[in-house]
Amino acid sequence: xxxxxxxxxxxxxxxxxxxxxxxxxxxxxxxxxxxxxxxxxxxxxxxxxxxxxxxxxxxxxxxxxxxxxxxxxxxxxxxxxxxxxxxxxxxxxxxxxxxxxxxxxxxxxxxxxxxxxxxxxxxxxxxxxxxxxxxxxxxxxxxxxxxxxxxxxxxxxxxxxxxxxxxxxxxxxxxxxxxxxxxxxxxxxxxxxxxxxxxxxxxxxx
Numbered sequence: 562x563x564x565x566x567x568x569x570x571x572x573x574x575x576x577x578x579x580x581x582x583x584x585x586x587x588x589x590x591x592x593x594x595x596x597x598x599x600x601x602x603x604x605x606x607x608x609x610x611x612x613x614x615x616x617x618x619x620x621x622x623x624x625x626x627x628x629x630x631x632x633x634x635x636x637x638x639x640x641x642x643x644x645x646x647x648x649x650x651x652x653x654x655x656x657x658x659x660x661x662x663x664x665x666x667x668x669x670x671x672x673x674x675x676x677x678x679x680x681x682x683x684x685x686x687x688x689x690x691x692x693x694x695x696x697x698x699x700x701x702x703x704x705x706x707x708x709x710x711x712x713x714x715x716x717x718x719x720x721x722x723x724x725x726x727x728x729x730x731x732x733x734x735x736x737x738x739x740x741x742x743x744x745x746x747x748x749x750x751x752x753x754x755x756x757x758x759x760x761x762x763x764x765x766x767x
Contacts, residue, residue: 564612570623574587582647647714697711697725725748
């Protein structure tokens, strides 16, 4: 049965310096490094010792630095995958939160849809969901039977959960899984071959 552990990267500079997130590339704060150590310690007791484990991460710095710290504690090599990045924020990359707020596209009738494109030159949420889903399909195909640890971003965590539960994109018009910095989420399968959300947004280790 498949086992997936999702880690949302720990605190990074864009959380405290007023920069936008998405594809803006920011490194971990000192607190973020401490949080990553705590995540790794928690994972040491969580991983199934009877299964081979593999570690994947978004290639954005805040995720890859979190993964590097975790990898040192678990003695695992980090595999970087661009498909695990946060939503592509297009023209807002490298901009402040205030600038991004002023330049984001309005939603029609103030109603979110999966085809909403937050920023020009960025991804729609459907494109984001499709990208993350393709990345996860490829990882599972290549790592069958292994325990897969993924370090990624808040939006990606939510959409990976939706992918695991086999949501159709349109189901995300009215549903979202919101997680916190440094959180751990676990996905598994049960004896009925059902996909299970075992643990979501656990931050007790912090």
